[in-house]
Amino acid sequence: MTLAEMSSNFLYAAFIAYLIATFVFGGAVKGNKTGTYNSESRWGKTAFIITIIGFLANLAYFFTRWGATGHAPLSNMFEFTTAFGMTLVGGFLVLYFLYKTPVLGMVVLPVALLIIAFASMFPSEVSPLIPALQSNWLAIHVSTVVIAEGILAISAAAGLVYLLKVVDLTKRSKQRFWLEAIMYSLVLVLGFVIASTYFTAAGYQADFSYVDKEGVEAEIEYKMPPIFGMNEYTALSENTMTPLAEMPAVINASKLTTVTWSLIFGTILYWLIRLVARRRIAAILKPFVKNVNLNLMDEIGYRAVIIGFPVFSLGALIFAMIWAQIAWSRFWGWDPKEVWALITWLFYAAYLHLRLGKGWQGEKSAWLGVIGFTIILFNLVAVNLIIAGLHSYA
């Protein structure tokens, strides 16, 4: 077994451990009917240990891959996203250690699983570093950022638990709508994973030539049946679906196709769940949070931001600026990725001021935590894949 193969086996092991731990955490919370925290803490401890084992396997993945590539595995979409899933679990472990709340694990672990599954849809072969990335600052800067994001994301998890408990699902309201929208978007990620896995397993491939936005002829490979065609496309493979509509040159119709298939798969899955359960997803989860101490959740959410914000400032701004000064001769260049790091930072600064200065605690703070996570994900996914810049990985 090569080091690279070993590394991917460790990742599988971590994935499975997280999966099991999710259910044990769920059991811990659900088993606690009477609100005496006895069984909750016993099952919680078991789940915590399983999570730690998973996390160790996850670390083993990280360092064996580092050994295999010769550089910190934080240099492409697969590696960075997987690392984010890992630090999310890491952030959870820190806060679990401080506050011992199984319900948090029940929310964080499935999200981490989704993120790792999402990451695995990107090319995962070990790849060499382009000159700009050949620097120790790659490991220093990116790992600090991803650790900070993992911790900050815990505030969203705590916020979600808070919202699940306080939002009244029996009455029509904006809160109920948005809470369900969060659930729906998590299912959409699963939709993407299912769509990619399905079409990859089926070996789908369709090649097209097209004219790009600079007016140059280029070729592209679709891995899913083309719903949308590229600008002035011509099919190069036979027996493939004809695109339903042609897109202008600025739109990457191949990515739009992937998004659309994910939407289709995700939406079908979402309605299947609702049909079977006859309830909103939020309502399915509601019984799990019955005994949650709201004040404690609020405090965990705040604590996560307090721990994460300085780390994020250091990694995403200060280390980033130092490296940019060395590699690109200027510490700041308004590259989209840089700008979104700044936006994330400004957002959490606003969070802190609203909380301290305007007394935004409890529900408001919980919503802000969830929005913060959305911004982090936007920076990770949309900025990398859609808004091309110096940092673009794909």
Added chain:
Amino acid sequence: MDKMQCQCGHVNPPGTILCESCGRSLTEKEQNSKLVDMRYEGTARRSQTYNKSIIDKIWNFFSSVKVGVGIIVALLVAAAIGTILPQEEYVQVATRNEDTIKAYYSDVYGEIGRIYHFLGFHDLYSSFWFIILVGMLAISLIIASLDRFVPLYRSLKNQRVLRHESFINKQRIYGKGYAQEDVLAKAETKLKELKYNVKLDKNGLLAEKGRFSRWGPYVNHIGLIIFLFGVMLRMIPGFYVDETLWIREGETRAIPEVPDYALESKSFELETYSGEENGGAFSEAVDRVGSVAKNYQTDVILYKKPENSLPGATEDMEVVKEYPIRVNQPLKFDGYAVYQMDFKLDELKAMTFALTNKETEESLGELTIDLIDPEKMYELENGATVELKGYYPDFSGFENGEPQTATPLPNNPGFLVEMTTPETPKGETSFILIRNTIEPFGDNQFKLEFQGVETRDVSGLTIRKDSTLPILGLGGLIFMIGVAQGMYFNHRRFWIQQKANGEVILAGHTNKNWYALKKDLEQVSAYASLPAYSDQQEEIEKQMKKEGEEAL
């Protein structure tokens, strides 16, 4: 406004909420609330006290957290808008000017692009209004910090151990009950063990920990202000140099904006991954993507002119150092740094021709034309000559019969030559291009036959000096110290008082992390048998919820 005298006799500055001495609530609103507002220890802040003159109004505007957050959010939204379409500097156009950039936005992005450009969003981050927003952020940071710093400093400096009961029982953590005689002494022992500073006064105790963390926000704001000041400085000439230098292999050039220094490029190298590195680990990735760059490198020699040499003299330069400039490894000297930023491979350097008799194919000899610095006249054997009457390094066509050149770079060289041989003493004229020869005055007997070409690489280097970096670094460092100080430490306090009848009252307060405060209190309670406490905020919330449910 008048000074406010408390029942205890202490005279407080106007605007005070909690008496500086005993802690009684001074305003009616405060007296009626269940919990005291501890945010700035109930001290008077200028912004809450004066509201008359225009200066007061401006002061109050900028010291408001609402306004501060408004500015932060405005910046955040503006920054996001700037990423919808690429900024002007990242746009690739053949020739850069306002019109081509404008055309680019509407050609590539259609109507949206046109509007984006029209609104000035293509250069958002250096727009006037964006810079004003940043300036307002700085003003707000300064005023808001001053507004709170002074009163907070005063009150934290004069903390009293004994406070009025109404101050104690309106704290979030509060307890009351009977306890043993030696409760204060025992609490003191345990609190000291937990690293609290303990002060005793008569029948009261004040334990305090982590007071310095209260200065965190002010320290971090100072860091931010220093950083913004540094950014402002770079607009002053001399603090900041940003130049580009294109240098060919073998060339020596003066470094722009850097007096007395010159750079020679020995060679430029571009390496790509073969897929064999690292035991073949990368072969799959290299196969998928095609070629992946591994290294861009310019080997240079840095020269310096001696002190008293004549301007323009280049012979007597001293070698300072030889250095391979690579991405991530700039050449540094004397406050300047030279970066590997760009390159052009295989620029034409020289072309070699043979003067040939068209009929017999007999050669009269060869000549090599240096494309950067061509000679006027080339003399061959047998007295034949080739005179270069015109040189067009980047030939772009004829205008009014005159050959034109688009740039001074030898991308597509054209030569107008006159060839003279013993057989054709009058000379023959020919216009030579790559793969094409024009004979404007009819058929010639001789031609210049292309023999070969020499090429070389060109490095695109960036020269930077940034004297503001130390200031920015200092600002960043202070900011980090401030956030760590304010967020990784908390200011925790306990007040305990023992009354004459044996009753004990206690209260606790922290600016952050109530969970840890309660844990500390539980440890002290266990040791000193303190009366049970409650979290009054949680009680109030429970109460409100219950009332809400009953109302349904």
